[in-house]
Amino acid sequence: MQAITTFFDSLVSVIKTITVMDVLDVAIVSYIVYVAFILVRETRAAQLLKGVIIFLVAYVLASQLGLESLKFLLNAILQFGVVTLVVVFQPEIRRALEKVGRTKLRSLRFFSSGSTVDDATRRKVEKAIVVVCDAADILSGKKTGALIVIERKTKLGDIISTGTVVDAEPSVELFGNLFFVNTPLHDGAVVMRDGRVCAAGCFLPLSQNFEISKELGTRHRAALGVSENSDAVVVVVSEETGLISVACDGHLHRGIERDYLQRLLSNELLPQAPAAEQKKRRFPFGRREHR
């Protein structure tokens, strides 16, 4: 009984020393950990996170139990580990930092005041989405390979500069011409910006993801690559199978029907009303991922 009283006394005295700033401090750190977890949840960095936690637990145990050799070894790994992790996970770190950079205050729930895109831009994007879907459907039927990158907030100037500037209103005929086999611009990707076809024949970075299915060639790897390094949405039509796929946020969604493609692109590219935005999930019709 005496021990319990002493325990509660010391608990109360510890609680009394907690200030508002301590609570704020813990809340901020918890939020950062939560955001970091959300950012890495569906990337290969998630496995890394587990590895790091196991490593830290081993380090603490080694220190507590006085296992000096193990502690020395873990210490040595730790010294090189940080640099190695930064090099190996450079794409993930870059993407996470870009995501943080793209966060707008008003997109936080407290500041949310609805859509900021004017009606004219919205109509232009809506029209472009329909054209991209129609074109993808037709190219899919003809088994003509296509790669269409739709720029969002991350500017793709470095990718556009590898191709030829087109700057044209999108149309099914234009996409048909651009991807027609053996024409000068059919090799590479078309980049769209603000509802217009900005450039064609662009070279994209290939994905470094070693978990991608072996049956996927460089067109799909290029689509994934640009979606890993930016917030672009990429539509791919396979020359081999005619399948339509979409790469977004480092994920490839294969075998998509035209109508599903239109709903998906609308969800990703058109700002939602605040209430709808809260309900919105990425790829709301279920993940169709095949790697």
Ligand SMILES: Nc1ncnc2c1ncn2[C@@H]1O[C@H](COP(=O)(O)OP(=O)(O)OP(=O)(O)O)[C@@H](O)[C@H]1O
């Ligand atoms: N880094 C790249 N950037 C842009 N386009 C690329 C890139 N790599 C390949 N491509 C395009 O993909 C074409 C080659 O596709 P490949 O057959 O290797 O890929 P795939 O994923 O198997 O596609 P498909 O199913 O259409 O055959 C190239 O001719 C080129 O048009």
